[in-house]
Amino acid sequence: MPITSEPLRKLGFLTIGLFDEADPAAGHESTLQVIQLGEELGFDSAWVRHRHLQFGISSPVAVLAAATQRTSRIELGTAVIPLGWENPLRLAEDLATVDVLSGGRLNPGLSVGEPRHYDHLAPALYPDTASAEDFSYRRVERLLGFIRGEKATDFSGTEGIEEYSPLVQPHSPGLADRLWYGGAGTRSARWAGEHRMNLLASSVVRVEDPDATEIDFAAIQARQIREFRAHHPLGADARVSQGLVVIPTDSATPEQRAKYEAYAAFRLPRVGKAHGPARMTFAEDLVGTSASIAERLYADAAFREVSEVAFALPFSFEHADYVQILTDIATRLGPELGWKPAV
Known part of the structure; x- marks a missing residue:
C-alpha cells in the first residue's frame, strides 16, 4: 500500500446531472437518487455541476433544495455556480x-468571469445592461458581503404591518465559512485565500508559463494550492478539495470496463497540452482497480497537498454505471486512501 502522511479525511463526489430533453424529470430524479446513494454509502459530500442552456442541471440550488428533503447528513455543494449569470443579492437569499x-x-x-458565448447570450440575459455588467471578483465580493451580514439596504423597520430587515434573510450562521471558489489559475487561488474562502481544485488548470514545453498538471495544481494557503488566514489548515475524474473498475462488468477505458482514451489527447487563448490543460482520467488508482493518487503532487476530495463522475454514463462507480469508491478506493465512511 502507498505511504501517505495523512489519511483522506473527507470523500465526496461530483455529478453533472444529465437529462433527456423529452423527459427531464427522469434525469433529475436520477441525480437525487445518486445523492441519496452517496449518503447511504457514507460519502461526506455530494456536489452538482452547473449547466446553462444545456441538458444538465441549470438550477443546482433548486436541485439541492430537493436533496435536503431526501437526506439528513451528507453535505451538498455546487461546483460551481458561474456568477456571471446571477444577481448576488438574490443568490444570497x-x-x-x-x-x-x-x-x-x-x-x-x-x-466569476464573462458567461460563455456572451455575445449571443447578452440580449436575453442582460438586455439593458450588457455592456455595464461587472464580471470581476467584485461580483463574488458582493455575494460574500451579503452572506457575511453586510447591509443590502439602508431601509429597515416597520411599514404598516410589514417588517423589513436591512440584511439578507434568512441568515444562516456558518454558511460564510462554507463558501468555495473554483479557480484554475494562481491569481484566483491567491484571491480566494485573501478573501477567506475555501478552494475547489478541479481537473482543469491554467498553464501560466508561456515557455512550458512539458506540462505537469499535478505540479501546477500543487503550486496553486500552496499559493492559496500562503495567502489564507488559516494557512496550512485552509480547506482545499481536489476534483479529479476517478473511475474504479473493481466490481465493473467487462462491458462497463470497456466503456470506461474508451471514455478515458477519447479524452486523453487533452492531457499534457495547453488549449486555447486561456492555455488550459486537463488532468488524466484515472481508470482501473482501486489499488492502482490509489497508487497513482499517492504519486500525484496535488493530491498529497489535500485531505479531502470530490471525485467527478464521468459525463454521459448510465445510472447503473454511477451506482457501480460510487459503490467501488466508497467500499474499495476510499479505504485504500485511509478514509472511513461517515455515520
Whole structure:
C-alpha cells in the first residue's frame, strides 16, 4: 500500500446531472437518487455541476433544495455556480434558504468571469445592461458581503404591518465559512485565500508559463494550492478539495470496463497540452482497480497537498454505471486512501 502522511479525511463526489430533453424529470430524479446513494454509502459530500442552456442541471440550488428533503447528513455543494449569470443579492437569499433547509449542510462553490458565448447570450440575459455588467471578483465580493451580514439596504423597520430587515434573510450562521471558489489559475487561488474562502481544485488548470514545453498538471495544481494557503488566514489548515475524474473498475462488468477505458482514451489527447487563448490543460482520467488508482493518487503532487476530495463522475454514463462507480469508491478506493465512511 502507498505511504501517505495523512489519511483522506473527507470523500465526496461530483455529478453533472444529465437529462433527456423529452423527459427531464427522469434525469433529475436520477441525480437525487445518486445523492441519496452517496449518503447511504457514507460519502461526506455530494456536489452538482452547473449547466446553462444545456441538458444538465441549470438550477443546482433548486436541485439541492430537493436533496435536503431526501437526506439528513451528507453535505451538498455546487461546483460551481458561474456568477456571471446571477444577481448576488438574490443568490444570497437562495443559498441561505437552502442552507437553513439542509440544517447547515450547503457548500456553495462559485466562480466569476464573462458567461460563455456572451455575445449571443447578452440580449436575453442582460438586455439593458450588457455592456455595464461587472464580471470581476467584485461580483463574488458582493455575494460574500451579503452572506457575511453586510447591509443590502439602508431601509429597515416597520411599514404598516410589514417588517423589513436591512440584511439578507434568512441568515444562516456558518454558511460564510462554507463558501468555495473554483479557480484554475494562481491569481484566483491567491484571491480566494485573501478573501477567506475555501478552494475547489478541479481537473482543469491554467498553464501560466508561456515557455512550458512539458506540462505537469499535478505540479501546477500543487503550486496553486500552496499559493492559496500562503495567502489564507488559516494557512496550512485552509480547506482545499481536489476534483479529479476517478473511475474504479473493481466490481465493473467487462462491458462497463470497456466503456470506461474508451471514455478515458477519447479524452486523453487533452492531457499534457495547453488549449486555447486561456492555455488550459486537463488532468488524466484515472481508470482501473482501486489499488492502482490509489497508487497513482499517492504519486500525484496535488493530491498529497489535500485531505479531502470530490471525485467527478464521468459525463454521459448510465445510472447503473454511477451506482457501480460510487459503490467501488466508497467500499474499495476510499479505504485504500485511509478514509472511513461517515455515520
